[in-house]
Amino acid sequence: xxxxxxxxxxxxxxxxxxxxxxxxxxxxxxxxxxxxxxxxxxxxxxxxxxxxxxxxxxxxxxxxxxxxxxxxxxxxxxxxxxxxxxxxxxxxxxxxxxxxxxxxxxxxxxxxxxxxxxxxxxxxxxxxxxxxxxxxxxxxxxxxxxxxxxxxxxxxxxxxxxxxxxxxxxxxxxxxxxxxxxxxxxxxxxxxxxxxxxxxxxxxxxxxxxxxxxxxxxxxxxxxxxxxxxxxxxxxxxxxxxxxxxxxxxxxxxxxxxxxxxxxxx
Amino acid sequence: xxxxxxxxxxxxxxxxxxxxxxxxxxxxxxxxxxxxxxxxxxxxxxxxxxxxxxxxxxxxxxxxxxxxxxxxxxxxxxxxxxxxxxxxxxxxxxxxxxxxxxxxxxxxxxxxxxxxxxxxxxxxxxxxxxxxxxxxxxxxxxxxxxxxxxxxxxxxxxxxxxxxxxxxxxxxxxxxxxxxxxxxxxxxxxxxxxxxxxxxxxxxxxxxxxxxxxxxxxxxxx
Numbered sequence: 001x002x003x004x005x006x007x008x009x010x011x012x013x014x015x016x017x018x019x020x021x022x023x024x025x026x027x028x029x030x031x032x033x034x035x036x037x038x039x040x041x042x043x044x045x046x047x048x049x050x051x052x053x054x055x056x057x058x059x060x061x062x063x064x065x066x067x068x069x070x071x072x073x074x075x076x077x078x079x080x081x082x083x084x085x086x087x088x089x090x091x092x093x094x095x096x097x098x099x100x101x102x103x104x105x106x107x108x109x110x111x112x113x114x115x116x117x118x119x120x121x122x123x124x125x126x127x128x129x130x131x132x133x134x135x136x137x138x139x140x141x142x143x144x145x146x147x148x149x150x151x152x153x154x155x156x157x158x159x160x161x162x163x164x165x166x167x168x169x170x171x172x173x174x175x176x177x178x179x180x181x182x183x184x185x186x187x188x189x190x191x192x193x194x195x196x197x198x199x200x201x202x203x204x205x206x207x208x209x210x211x212x213x214x215x216x217x218x219x220x221x222x223x224x225x226x227x228x229x230x231x232x233x234x235x236x237x238x239x240x241x242x243x244x245x246x247x248x249x250x251x252x253x254x255x256x257x258x259x260x261x262x263x264x265x266x
Numbered sequence: 267x268x269x270x271x272x273x274x275x276x277x278x279x280x281x282x283x284x285x286x287x288x289x290x291x292x293x294x295x296x297x298x299x300x301x302x303x304x305x306x307x308x309x310x311x312x313x314x315x316x317x318x319x320x321x322x323x324x325x326x327x328x329x330x331x332x333x334x335x336x337x338x339x340x341x342x343x344x345x346x347x348x349x350x351x352x353x354x355x356x357x358x359x360x361x362x363x364x365x366x367x368x369x370x371x372x373x374x375x376x377x378x379x380x381x382x383x384x385x386x387x388x389x390x391x392x393x394x395x396x397x398x399x400x401x402x403x404x405x406x407x408x409x410x411x412x413x414x415x416x417x418x419x420x421x422x423x424x425x426x427x428x429x430x431x432x433x434x435x436x437x438x439x440x441x442x443x444x445x446x447x448x449x450x451x452x453x454x455x456x457x458x459x460x461x462x463x464x465x466x467x468x469x470x471x472x473x474x475x476x477x478x479x480x481x482x483x484x485x486x487x488x
Contacts, residue, residue, distance in 0.1 A: 136437075143434040150430055154421035163484040164417045168431060171413055171477055
């Protein structure tokens with residue numbers, strides 16, 4: 001109960017789409033700049049200023065895309081599930097929009113991770129695809145994203161769609177720890193974690209730097225695109241409200257539009 | 267508890283009267299498995315190798331076949347709203363409907379399995395493992411599927427959407443079910459697989475009715 005009230009206090013401020021839009025338009029250019037900056041630096045280190053691996057040769061450079069994309073695939077799902085939970089528990093309209101906005105981005109990162117992994121797997125493992133626990137669970141994650149997006153668009157009333165898909169996002173969250181620990185629980189072809197370990201990272205700094213830079217670039221990209229998508233969703237809700245208003249007659253007043261927007265968001 | 271039993275009885279009576287639901291499910295199950303000897307050729311050793319997987323996948327698909335109607339009919343004619351208005355928790359209603367679904371789907375599949383095991387020339391070592399994994403696996407399938415069935419209420423593309431939502435969540439049950447049978451055939455201990463499957467069932471038992479009831483509540487709200 002106290003937790004509920006505490007959450008309400010924290011989330012209440014940005015439940016208003018207008019106030020949120022103001023915050024979003026402040027953050028967005030910074031996120032865009034950070035994306036470009038980190039991406040350029042990361043690509044420079046990844047492609048030019050880092051050594052090839054003594055076993056993998058030049059193909060190791062695929063990892064600088066693959067690993068951050070896989071991190072983002074899991075991060076986006078976690079963020080989506082968290083936003084869905086906030087939306088369900090506190091009936092927070094912007095959180096629901098955030099969950100909806102995250103799904104396509106997460107799906108793209110998941111696809112990118114699978115695709116680059118497959119490109120790397122051909123020269124290294126000698127096959128495009130193996131039914132290994134890590135690969136399979138990431139593929140399931142990809143389908144969970146698709147299911148989420150299909151469900152959220154399957155209703156005539158967008159409010160129904162975002163509620164139903166929020167529940168699905170929470171149910172599907174069981175897959176995230178399975179992905180994380182799949183390399184430890186099963187004896188798989190995919191290598192175990194080597195960056196985030198108790199006794200420090202197991203890779204050399206020359207490779208760690210581009211990896212971290214690319215991870216930051218992807219994260220900033222996520223924030224940038226997610227804010228863009230939320231703004232799009234809010235504007236879409238406004239347009240829908242205007243259209244409804246036109247159909248029912250009478251000039252659109254500002255308050256009803258805002259009301260409709262929040263309603264549509266719910 | 268009374269409510270639970272009376273809802274199960276109601277659903278069973280409806281299934282008996284309205285027709286051939288269980289028979290259709292079993293017919294689909296048998297037909298789907300029968301396609302494989304035609305598809306991969308009738309050699310007994312190939313069939314024996316894939317028997318466990320084929321029977322499990324067919325069972326999974328046929329239990330999904332009747333999921334769409336689990337809440338849909340009651341939702342359309344309004345009786346779901348009356349069921350939700352009862353003084354007891356909605357979770358109990360959902361649990362009762364899941365039980366009825368298993369009794370009309372999972373149980374008939376289980377009864378038809380020995381026949382299919384013979385058709386697919388399943389090695390006799392794997393027979394009891396197959397029956398046992400299906401016995402503890404199909405309730406999990408009904409439970410997980412109920413979430414999907416509740417989520418699609420009132421949506422535009424029910425059936426196809428349901429398979430997209432539910433099939434990814436079915437995969438763990440399938441993996442452990444089939445690997446237990448394969449283990450039994452090659453003489454390995456299968457206790458671990460069975461324990462994990464039982465664990466999945468025990469976790470699904472409280473969580474799935476809860477999520478399903480949440481989904482139904484928001485479907486009835488609007």
